[in-house]
Amino acid sequence: MIAIIDYGLGNIKAFANVYKRLNIPHTFATTREQLEGASKIILPGVGAFDHAMSMLNNSGLRDTLDSLVLEQKIPVLGICVGMQMMANSSEEGEMSGLGWIPGTVKKFSHSDPVVKEKCPLPHMGWNNIVIEKEDSLFNDLDEEQRFYFLHSYFFECDEKENCLATADYGFQYSCVVRRDNVYGIQCHPEKSHHNGVAFLKNFATN
Amino acid sequence: MLYPRIIPVLLVKDKGLVKTVKFKDPKYVGDPLNAVRIFNEKEADELSVIDIDATAQGREPDYQMIENLASECRMPLCYGGGIKTVEQAKRILSLGVEKIALSSAVLERPELISEIAEQVGRQSVVVVLDVAKKFFSTKYECYTHNGKKNSKLCPLEFAQLAGRLGAGELVINSIDNDGCMKGYDLALIREIKSLVAIPVTALGGAGSYEDIKSLIMQESIIGAAAGSLFVFKGKYKAVLISYPTKIEKSNIIAAAQQ
Numbered sequence: 001m002i003a004i005i006d007y008g009l010g011n012i013k014a015f016a017n018v019y020k021r022l023n024i025p026h027t028f029a030t031t032r033e034q035l036e037g038a039s040k041i042i043l044p045g046v047g048a049f050d051h052a053m054s055m056l057n058n059s060g061l062r063d064t065l066d067s068l069v070l071e072q073k074i075p076v077l078g079i080c081v082g083m084q085m086m087a088n089s090s091e092e093g094e095m096s097g098l099g100w101i102p103g104t105v106k107k108f109s110h111s112d113p114v115v116k117e118k119c120p121l122p123h124m125g126w127n128n129i130v131i132e133k134e135d136s137l138f139n140d141l142d143e144e145q146r147f148y149f150l151h152s153y154f155f156e157c158d159e160k161e162n163c164l165a166t167a168d169y170g171f172q173y174s175c176v177v178r179r180d181n182v183y184g185i186q187c188h189p190e191k192s193h194h195n196g197v198a199f200l201k202n203f204a205t206n
Numbered sequence: 207m208l209y210p211r212i213i214p215v216l217l218v219k220d221k222g223l224v225k226t227v228k229f230k231d232p233k234y235v236g237d238p239l240n241a242v243r244i245f246n247e248k249e250a251d252e253l254s255v256i257d258i259d260a261t262a263q264g265r266e267p268d269y270q271m272i273e274n275l276a277s278e279c280r281m282p283l284c285y286g287g288g289i290k291t292v293e294q295a296k297r298i299l300s301l302g303v304e305k306i307a308l309s310s311a312v313l314e315r316p317e318l319i320s321e322i323a324e325q326v327g328r329q330s331v332v333v334v335l336d337v338a339k340k341f342f343s344t345k346y347e348c349y350t351h352n353g354k355k356n357s358k359l360c361p362l363e364f365a366q367l368a369g370r371l372g373a374g375e376l377v378i379n380s381i382d383n384d385g386c387m388k389g390y391d392l393a394l395i396r397e398i399k400s401l402v403a404i405p406v407t408a409l410g411g412a413g414s415y416e417d418i419k420s421l422i423m424q425e426s427i428i429g430a431a432a433g434s435l436f437v438f439k440g441k442y443k444a445v446l447i448s449y450p451t452k453i454e455k456s457n458i459i460a461a462a463q464q
Contacts, residue, residue: 013277013302046299047327052216081327116403118427119208122329125427126209126251126403146209148252148282150304150329168207191282191304193249 002204003029003038007059009052010044010082014190018197024067032064040204041065041074041183045081048155049105050093052081069100073181076100077203083177083184084155099180102158103174108171119170122152129165129175129187137164137176137183138205140198147187147195149175155186209459210422212450213431215254215409216241218287221271224258225433227385229336229353232258235437235445238271242278248449252282254307254377254431256334259287261310262351269296276302284332285319295322299330307332307377310350313357318369323372331375333368337361337394338381353381361394362401368403376402377431380410387413387434390421399425407431415450415458422462 004015006028007133019026029035045052056062068074078086087097090105097105106121110116126146131138138145147167154173157163165176167186175186183203189196216238217224223241224232238255245253253274260267267288276283281303286307289295295306303334306326312318312333323331336353337346348359365376378398380391390411399406407429408421418430439446 008300011302011304014280016276017280046330047325051325113219120403120405120427122405123208124329124375125211125429128207149208150282152329188282188304191280 001038002026002040002042003035004042004044005035005056005059005061005065006030006203007055007061009055010046010079011015011188011190012044015042015200018190018200019204022197022201022204024201027071029061030059032061035061035064035068038068038074041068041076043076043078043082043085045079045083045085045090047081048092049081049084049090049097050095052085053093053095053097056085066098069182074182075203078182078184079190080151080186080188082155083186086182086184087155087178090153099176101155101162101179101184103162104156104158105153106156107153108169115170123169124151125149127167127169127187129167130172131165133161133164135164135178137178137199137202139202139206142197145195147175147189147192149187151186155184208427209251210425210427210462211251211407211429212232212418212455212458213254213429214245214250214436214449215256215405215431215433217433218255218257218271219259221268223437224260225385225437229381229384233443235370236447238275239278240371241437242275245449246278246280249278249452250281250449252284252429253279254284254286256307257285257287258352262354269297269301272298273304283423284295286332286334287299290318292318292321292325293341295326297302299326305332305375306332309334309336310355312368313348313350313359313364316364316371319368319371319373323374328372328374331373332377333373333375333434334377334379335361335364336381348391349381361453362398362440365398366401369404373404375405375407375429377407377429379410381412386411387438389413389417390430392421392424395428396424399428409433419458422459424463
């Protein structure tokens with residue numbers, strides 16, 4: 001059973017719709033009990049970093065989540081701000097992140113005026129991802145590996161080996177990350193048509 | 207590379223889908239949910255749904271309809287119409303919508319942009335400016351209530367203010383070109399885009415893929431939004447929902463990038 005964490009943030013219905021169409025068992029987790037039996041976990045997130053962190057910390061799920069991810073090594077996929085929360089910290093806020101993948105979340109800042117003109121913020125729309133490290137998450141993607149992005153901050157990995165894919169927005173940055181059983185994706189697979197469905201299916205079934 | 211976005215805009219009135227000309231004469235074109243399903247199959251880049259009754263009738267957004275559309279929609283969805291408060295904005299985003307569009311409420315009280323952006327993040331806050339020129343005038347002004355009320359505000363100035371206050375996207379909707387299918391107001395888009403550092407989407411006037419191509423040739427990274435183009439077919443305007451195929455889309459983008 002895939003548990004989609006419901007802590008009041010993120011488009012949880014969109015994930016449920018994708019898994020429903022794929023006939024993959026899933027549930028929303030608002031309590032420890034609902035989370036405990038999970039074989040895979042989705043951690044969605046939108047909005048400001050501190051707001052998301054405090055919502056998760058106050059959800060009553062944090063201890064169970066830490067123990068499932070860090071001790072029982074249950075695979076977890078963070079999406080958008082859900083991925084950014086997996087870093088140590090973010091330039092967007094003061095609070096500590098989950099610290100599951102060593103790194104810092106930084107704000108895009110393009111000093112070159114030409115790049116700046118070409119890269120308005122937020123980074124909004126369809127962009128290609130470039131696979132840096134093969135992973136079963138990328139099975140069955142279209143030839144054009146386009147995903148939908150909507151963000152102004154990006155994940156900078158401390159260790160290059162944790163970067164699975166990059167995207168180009170003025171420069172190359174990590175848009176899919178992994179460390180052992182912890183996965184993160186900056187774009188929105190739940191709104192990325194075929195590629196997104198394939199990605200979420202791979203996470204659920206591989 | 208980031209691609210330009212090609213965005214169908216659906217207008218909702220009395221729970222049905224309509225299309226207007228210069229913001230007037232709404233013509234019934236079908237069922238919104240059915241349209242969302244078709245755009246899912248066609249893999250549209252994004253979708254915008256605007257309830258044109260909500261502000262005009264001074265009523266709340268139709269949350270049930272929004273939820274139904276959002277759960278069906280497999281692409282990013284923007285909803286607009288009747289949003290006046292932070293609470294309404296949060297509630298709509300919680301229904302599974304990616305972005306909310308604000309217009310009359312922020313023209314009246316621009317600080318609402320900041321108030322909402324602080325709560326939900328600027329990436330989800332879209333400001334829509336319905337703009338028109340008066341007869342014999344060269345000056346654009348922003349309108350509300352389906353083009354009936356002139357706010358007298360200058361879109362060039364308001365676009366910059368909206369960006370400063372925390373809008374994540376600007377939609378420039380030309381009332382004069384709405385439904386005319388004769389092309390975008392390219393000069394206005396150029397002027398506004400040069401003044402702001404946030405994504406801009408043009409709406410009003412697209413009648414063919416050539417019109418979208420001209421816009422993308424001019425601006426490269428831009429949102430190209432359209433209503434009539436994606437719901438009508440042929441010179442008699444038969445109702446038929448369409449969207450560029452993958453090949454047509456790459457042709458539009460490739461030509462524009464030469």
